[in-house]
Every structure is written in C-alpha cells, then in structure tokens.
Amino acid sequence: MHQVEIATTQETLLDSPEMVLNMGPQHPSTHGVLRVILKLDGETVIDLDCDIGYLHRGMEKIAENRMYTMIAPYWDRLDYIAAVSNGLVWVETVEQMMNLAVPPRAHYLRTILTEFNRIASHLLWLATHALDIGAVTVLLWALREREEILKIFERQFGARLTCHAWRVGGMPNDAYDDFEADVRQFVNNFPKRLDEYETVLSENRIWLSRTVGIGVISAEEAIAIGLSGPALRGSGVPWDIRKARPYAAYADMDFDLPLGENGDTYDRYLVRMEEMRQSRRIIDQALDKLPDGPVNAKLPKIVKPPVGDYYHSIEGPKGEIGCYLVSDGTAQPWRVRVRPPSFINLQALKQMCVGHLVADVVAIIGTLDIVLGEIDR
C-alpha cells in the first residue's frame, strides 16, 4: 500500500524545497553561452552542473578536411579573445613536425605579439571580472588599454580580433614601419595604467570582501583537475610552459612567475595583474633584442608533415593550449585534437562554487576566465 509520509516534526515542516536555477545560456555574466544549472538552498549553491556545446562548430572535424595552411584561421576562432596565441600553437606544431627552422626575427616578433595578446586577454578578463563583481568603470578603462593593443594588431595583421597572425614557417610579413615606436609607447604608458586599476580594486574593501576566500582551490586539487595558466599559479604551483618548455624566443627572455598562496579569487586576480607586468617586461626585452633578418622560412609548395603524431603546447593567456596532430603524410591532417585550457579549467567550477552564494558563482566564472568558443570548439 502506498504510504503517505506526514511531516510531523518542525524541521520537516519548515524544510524549504531546493530551487533549481537555470543560469544561462543567455545570462549576462556566464561569459558567452555557458549554461550553469544551479541547485540552490535559498541563495546557497548546493549543487551545480555545467551544460556546454552551444557554440560547437566542429573545428577539429573541419580541420581534417583542410590543408595545413588553411587550418590556421579556424584556430583564431577557438579562443577569439586570444587569436594570436591560438594561431601560434597551430603553426608551431606543424613547423616542429616538419622540422622547419623558423628565422629568429620571426620568433622574437611572435614572442612580442603573443605577449601583447596575453595582455589584451587579461585586460578583457579584468574588465569582465570587475563588471561581474559590479565595478563598471574598470570595464571601460581596461578596454581603453586593450584598444591600443588592438590598434597594433590591426596595423600588423589587418584585423583586430580574429587576426590570422602567423603562417607556417614564420610570418606573413615583417613588422610594419612604426611598429617599434607603437610598442615602445604602449610599454611606457602601460604600468601607470595598471597602477590605476590596482588603486581602484586591490585595496578596495568591497573588492576584498568579494574575492578573498572565494572559490578556493588547493594546489593538489588544482593539479588533479588539470588546471593550467593563472588558475594554477594562483594556487601556488610554479608551472608555466614558457619556462618549462620554452617555445618562440622565451628561452632568451628573463621573467618571473607570479604565484598565489591560497588559490582564491583574489590570488588569481593578483597573479593576472602581475602577469601583465611581466608580459610588459618580456615585450620590452624582446624589442631590445629584436634581431634583423627574414621572417619566413623556406617552405615547400604544399605543406605535408611526415607520418606520425605530435603534441605541442604553449602558454596561452588562459592556460596551456595544446595541439595534438596526427598526420598520415597527405596534405590534410588525419586527426587534430585541441587541448583547450578553458574547457579543463571549467571543471573546477563545481568544486569552487558549492557552498558559496549565487553572487560568488558569477565571481568564480569570472576568475576562471573561460571563453566558450574554446570550450565548445
């Protein structure tokens, strides 16, 4: 017989049912089309599930039907905030499979421009992260600086966001005439502006109370999940592909890794802010050491890497961007697989959010710095 359970004690009578809140995919602060299904007790998150795939474009499958040189523009659309870094991982993977000797000037320019892209990406992260926590003015200040970088990109690559920056074997063309002057100007102005942002946020009581102790992830957990980039360094793990396995001209560069202690949102904020300073330092050095010479290696008519597979990764703004490439010796890859940093960093979301409030979920999504184009591919 069906037994009806009658609530007798006061606790069960007062027990409020949990609410399922569907955050996204059109929510203003899930940074694109991420759908987060929150199970709430009042405003406290007790469980959380991510639903992704709204921006799936089948990049990896498309790549199987394109020639090696034709794939690079698709790669710019993975993480559209960091198109330059994404382009680099593809061309470097192909180059290394083919054992191409890229001229040093190209390496140095690649270093400068990917570091610019890192700053641009971090600035956009700062803008949106601050906006999520409610500091609206930082958004427009950060975008103002990013605009300077985008202007350099536009003059160099002909596009602002999805710049098809590199070619297999080097660069499409040498740096434009005023490149050095533009870069110098940015490098000189930037620290002042960064200090401005830090005055608004770093010591701000509200900012501190919204970020300190929020979304804590320990070093062990971070490694277990596979976090990379600032999210990993915020937990105090000294791991950076630029140091561990230098690519482009990073072996000649002198820079430090900023490391957090507690792995909370505030640490990751400080790490990214400091990373922008270090990027500026790298740009400064690379520009001083910029060698002369050609920017392109000699390339066969059709790019055909030898049969085999290869994995190469670089330190993108959001973490380790990897590219696993299987070649069957033809003009098209047999299989391509991307290791998107955002996708793997997003796994930490549940661990970071459970027990916090709805407002913190927004802050944590911001601190993970995800880009849905990269997650869904």
Add this chain to the structure above:
Amino acid sequence: MALFAPLNLVNDLLVKLFEQETINFVVWPLIQIGLVVTLVALWVAYATYLERKISAFMQARLGPMRVGPWGLLQPIADGLKLLTKEDFVPDKADRWIFFFAPYIAVAAAFIVFSVIPFGPDWAVIADVNIGLLLVLAVSSVGVLALILAGWSSNSKYALLGALRSSAQMVSYEVGMGLALIGALMFARTLSLSGIVGAQGSDSVWFIAYQPVGFLLFLVAGIAENNRAPFDLPEAESELVAGFHTEYSGMRWSLFFMAEYAAMVVVASVATTVYLGGWYVPFVHSLTEAKGYHNLYVLVSVLAFVIKASIILYLYFWLRWTLPRFRYDQLMDIGWKWLIPAALINVGWSALTVFLAQALDTWKVLDTIQQLDNRLNLTPAGKGLVIGMGLVGLVVTGLVLSRINWRSRDFHLKTQRRNIRLVDVPKGKPAVS
C-alpha cells in the same frame, strides 16, 4: 517685479473666479501639485541624463551626444521610445499584480514630494506636522511594489531579486529611521519645514551637529534606493535585472523612474534634515527684507535643488566607482554596523542635548509654540554640540570596531597577501 507679474495676474483672475477658501485649499494646491510633479519628473529625467554623462566622463567617453546639443534631449527620446515599445506580459505572470506593481512604485516615490519643502512659502505643497514620518512611511511602501513585481513575474530571477530587495529595504529602513532621530532631538519637530527653520534660524546646519547621523542616513539611503554598491536586487551580473527582469517598455521605465525619483527623495530629505534645506545665508536679508518675496522663494528653491544635486552626484560617483556587495555582506553591514551605529548616535545625541541644557547653553523654552522652530543655542552651546558631534564620530568608530572585532571582514586588509615572484629554471626548449 516684472518677472512675477503673471503670477499676480493669475491670482487676480482666481480671486474673481473662486471664493478665497476654495483658492487657498483647492486651486493653489492643485497648481502647486501640477508644478511640482512636472518639475520633479523633469528633474528625475535629467538625473538619468546626468548619470549617463557623469559616468561617461569617469570612464573616458562622451555619453549621449546625438539627440539635441550634447544629447540634452536624450531623456525625452528615451521616454518616447519606451512608450512605443511592446508592453510584454509573460505567459504565466499574475497579470493584474504585474500591471499594478509599477504604479505602486512610482506613486510611492512621488507622493513623498508632497511634503518636501523645496523653498519657503508657496514652494511647499503641504507642511504636514508629521512630514518626516510620512516620508519614511510612504517610501517604505515602495518595497511592496518590488515584492509584487518579483512575485507576479513568475520568474526565478525576479523572485530572488524581490526577496533580496525586501530583506534589504526592511533592514535598512530601521537604520534610516534611527539615524534621523538624532537630528529630530535638535529640531524637536517632525515637520520638514520646521526642521529647515531650526537650521536656518541658528544658521548651523545639522550636518555639523550630527556628522554620524548624516553619514548613516546617506548609507542607509543608498541601500534603501537599491543603488550601487547595494544594488543587489537588480544586480545585473547575477540576477539579470532582478525584480524587473520580465518588465519591458513603459512599465519597465516606470520602475526606472521610481528608482530615480526615490533617489531624489533621499537626496531631498538629506538636504532638508542635514544640509539646511532651502536655507542659504544672507539671502533672506538681501531679498525678503527688501520686499522681493518671490525672488526669495525662487533663490531658495534653486539652493535646495543644488544641494540635493550634490548628494545625487555623490550617488553617481559611488555607483561608478565601487564594486557590489554580496547579499550576506549587505546584511552584515545593515545589522552589525549601521543599526548599532545609529543606536549609539541616538544615545550620544541625547547626551549632547542633556549636556547643552545642563551647562545652560540652551535657552530651553517651555512649549513647542514658544520654540517657534528656533534652537536658541548660545555660541558656546553651538561649539559644544559641534564638538560633541565630532567626538561622536570617534566614539561610534571605536564602539563599532569593538563589536565587529572578530568578524572576518574587519581584518580584510591584513588578510590581503602579496603574491610571490619566482624565477623558475628553464626547461629544455621545444624549439631547436
């Protein structure tokens, strides 16, 4: 004066048309109400324009520039646009409540203007002798509109926004009311005109006697209006748009107007109670004493608007500078900081009044009528009260620190860590 000739003409015409009693109690109030509603609506509309302009200047951009010179017609264009938009009602919304909630919000915000003394004489619609109570009572009806809007939308975001706003407004109303008590002890009247008179006659504004009360009222006022950094009910990054997520078109803009009108209300009350209202030194002797009565009123109204606008500017400034609090932190501030501080302020003000009277610096009069809205403080008494006010700031700070010593947020700055910079040895290059 030629400027006021039409006014006298209207008066003459009215005298011919109606009886004197009708004019005094029906016609003039109606004209006043019409004027105040129009002008306040204009003020509210241009507050949105100013907010956009000020935020633009803070963010290195221009703001509205296209509609009219410097975008001056932007609020009107916005209004027209919103009027022509679809009045969308969600499928499962509670239609009637959904329809009426915005009107309650606007009404609650605008009714308060009936007792605000914009200036002396004819610049105030009704000088109710419980004016301040009426302000507090009516503005707290505003929370009802938010709850109804959030509930009737039948949306989870709107519901969460409504829950937040009800909790927030109810808690901060307590602090707001308590913060005003200190000033009332000096003014000895709830009539807003009376409070202005009490400051005007002694020519010391209550901000000098009540620095703690003024700060508390400002903070509580911002929270009461759901403005940043306390704009949780409509926190756009968390709850999309909070309680008015499902609203569109004119109904949405009614909420918007109500929000700005409520801001103007709080700024007006702060001006009235703490910044001397319409009172400006020397204006009285320059105009009224020489027989220019209407000029006196106009200058006073202008002074009132300028003072209130300074407080409005403070609101804009804070909104575009500070991040948003979290819900629990907001409650912490309300119950652990604001209300204790307001209670301390009440006690401290009572002590100040007692001291001023005990030291015979306050020529106490027997009845309210005799008081005639004058404080009658001797210069020594004024010095004593101002000094006590400043000491009160320190005392309040110390007591609050003692109360909140153990809370996490108190030691936030010491919890702030610097990051380490390490130079890791380089690995084998990937590139040969």
